[in-house]
Amino acid sequence: MIADSWIERIRGLLELSSSQKEEVLCELSTHLEEEVEELERGGLSGEEASIKVVEALGSTEEIARELNQVYAHGSDKEAILASLPYFLSFLLFSLGLEENMGALIFAGGTVIVAVLVGRTARPPWVLTWMGYSFVLLFALGFLLWDIIFPLALAYGLLVISLFITKVISVVREDPYLIPLISVPPLIFGEWFLEGTPEFKPLTVLGFLALAVLCSIFIMGGRRAKLIVCLTQIFVLSLILGSVGTAGLWALPAITMACLVLREARVEQH
Amino acid sequence: MVYSSELLKGSVDTILLSLIAENPVYGYQIVRELEKKSQGYFVFKEGTLYPALRRLERKRLVISKWEDLQSGRKRRYYYITDQGSKFLKDKKAEWQGFSLAINLIAGLP
Secondary structure, three states: OHHHHHHHHHHHHOOOOHHHHHHHHHHHHHHHHHHHHHHHHOOOOHHHHHHHHHHHHOOHHHHHHHHHHHHHOOOHHHHHHHHHHHHHHHHHHHOOOOOOHHHHHHHHHHHHHHHHHHHHOOOOOHHHHHHHHHHHHHHHHHHHHHHOHHHHHHHHHHHHHHHHHHHHHHHHHOHHHHHHHHHHHHHHHHHHHOOOOOOOHHHHHHHHHHHHHHHHHHHOOHHHHHHHHHHHHHHHHHHHHHHOOOOOOHHHHHHHHHHHHHHHHHHHO | OOOOHHHHHHHHHHHHHHHHHHOOEEHHHHHHHHHHHOOOOOOOOHHHHHHHHHHHHHOOOEEEEEEEOOOOOEEEEEEEOHHHHHHHHHHHHHHHHHHHHHHHHHOOO
């Protein structure tokens, strides 16, 4: 009972994604149980052993604070990696190279990085690359649309279901991460739907803003992540609004904002 | 013997890497090994070990792998990386030079 309530206290104090939280708690539980068992073998009662182990482990506040700090802040390198696709988009569109071979190489590169890194581990920075790799997959669908309509339809449905599955797994892990994977396909999906119009200078600057926001997101603490996350959604809305005329773009942005705010409320409690 | 917590804080990475370098170890084992090898000298709050291990993992000095036990529990084992081995080697050399200089100045054997 004492050990369980110690673990539950830590659970309440950790500000981590659900998978990170479960890993931390599993490791601490194993430590606690093994040490209690050892003390019990030495002649202590279960309760005496639990009290001793909990005392040896230390303050739940101190451990949770340190763990929150370690997990919250990404490195400079991770921040650069997360923002790189947006920065390259900014360069491509500001230099008018979006229909150039460079754009295709860039898009292909994002798929390679997303597959290679995402296969073994999934650090948060790779989610931007995953988002961009979906852009290429969607683009192929739009190309097929004019050539073989039934095949394009089947392909489109497959890519959309794959995208939704990925987003759901990200939501389950940490809703704050949704904009990282969702923003690129939503921007470019709308762009393709509108027939790839030329971006306005302010829209191009939006990519630069997203690059900066991504860096802050990776390096910032939990509170900074919430603010950046909502700002990313706001920038997404502005970009989509400037590209498209339909109001449909508002739906994913509002859904994302709701999920993020819900998570923030849960964390506060 | 009393030592400053700042002194220990500055040496945590080296101490943990030295233990992990010998054999892959898990959290509770590290606590026991540390107690045994330092002959009870190092006493610290065991829970603070985990943030330190996470920091080492973030710096890519160690990696961790989960193993399922027969009891149904899961243990996280830590392994030193090549980067970690190099870091440890540098830190040991740094410590050797530093402690030698302190001993010379303080007139210790």
